[in-house]
Amino acid sequence: MSRNTIRIIILLASVLFIGLVTTQIFWVKKAFEITQNQTQHEIELALINVVQDIKDHTEDSTFLVDPVNMISPNFFRVQINEELQPFYLESMLQTEFLNREINYKFQYSIYNCFNDSIVYTKLVGNAKNTETENELEIPPSVKWDNDNHYFSVFFPSLDFEIISQMRFWVISSIVLIAVLIFFAYVINIILHQKRLSEIKNDFINNMTHELKTPISTISLASDVLMQKGIEENPERLHNYARIIKDENQRLQNQVERVLQIARLEKDELEMTKQQFDLHELIDLAVPTIEMNFGEKELKIKTKLDASNAMIWGDEMHITNVIFNLLDNAGKYGGDIPEIIIETRSLEKGIFITVSDKGLGIAKDQQKEIFEKFYRISTGNVHDVKGFGLGLHYVKTIVDAHNGKIKLNSKIAEGSQFELFFPYGTEIVK
Structure with a gap:
């Protein structure tokens, strides 16, 4: 397989990897937004029911326009006409949230309508667990321009709760990313092994070339020395003997270099x-x-x-x-x-x-x-x-x-x- 082909495969694999991750992130984000909108809608309906229950309890026939306002994705302000008893409000909130399976930790606060200060606040574990938690979280600031009474409901961990409901999406995303990372790792290992194979082949080719030259020279010089009458020309005999010695030394040097590296790899190289x-x-x-x-x-x-x-x-x-x-x-x-x-x-x-x-x-x-x-x-x-x-x-x-x-x-x-x-x-x- 040529290098250009490998580059094209790597490029296509990279594009596919980025495309899959981007698509998965898009759909996870989309699923989160849908779940968040559904949850917020359920919370608004529950709070509207709470307002209606309060009106029925106080026999208030006043019509309220949009009594529930979403200030932020996890913070809701609710308008009422009467002052509230905290524990009565808490009971109604828990009942409505339980009916709509909104089992999240929430903090409700009752405000003074004249100066927008918090009169009472409490953090509740969830709709099923009535145990009050000791650490209160500070809800976002709120200001109401009308003279009506109002309270707020704050969900400090709403995003986390929504994500926990998306277990399938989260797990599938983790599995997909893990598979893609493993695939990329395998590709990297294959390319690394291919590179090592190329280096090994280059080394063998270079070593063959380097050893072939002195061996051929020694062979030719030996053939000359075996010719009849060579002993009658001492100078020529000496020259070819010197060639054999030099080429033999060259071979020894090449072999020693390879052995030296082998000793280095094994930490056997002596140093003084x-x-x-x-x-x-x-x-x-x-x-x-x-x-x-x-x-x-x-x-x-x-x-x-x-x-x-x-x-x-x-x-x-x-x-x-x-x-x-x-x-x-x-x-x-x-x-x-x-x-x-x-x-x-x-x-x-x-x-x-x-x-x-x-x-x-x-x-x-x-x-x-x-x-x-x-x-x-x-x-x-x-x-x-x-x-x-x-x-x-x-x-x-x-x-x-x-x-x-x-x-x-x-x-x-x-x-x-x-x-x-x-x-x-x-x-x-």
């Missing part, structure tokens, strides 16, 4: 800590790396400004770190690589940068550059040799010294690796 001068290490590494590139022109500039270059660590492994960074800068630095190594002292350690003006690394690849076996994709071209182990090794060694490493890079502008090694820090084993 000691204090050494990082500037001296860099001064020795620069001419060596220049020699390794042979005829390729390499420009390396050093700005070793750190006032204190003495660090505590494994000199061999930190040397390998510097070598790997310089080697990468040389390989990917263009036709004539220009490399700058800088150091400066910080309060708790030494700061190092290795910069080049080469190809640069795309932003989406920078997060993976330190992963084992990862190499920047260049198609099927093997102009840059390697297994994708160098930067993983660098990151592992830096972490083992309680240090930090960071990459800054832009395409066609070059790359800069920033390293920090603390002074006198014990190595993590």
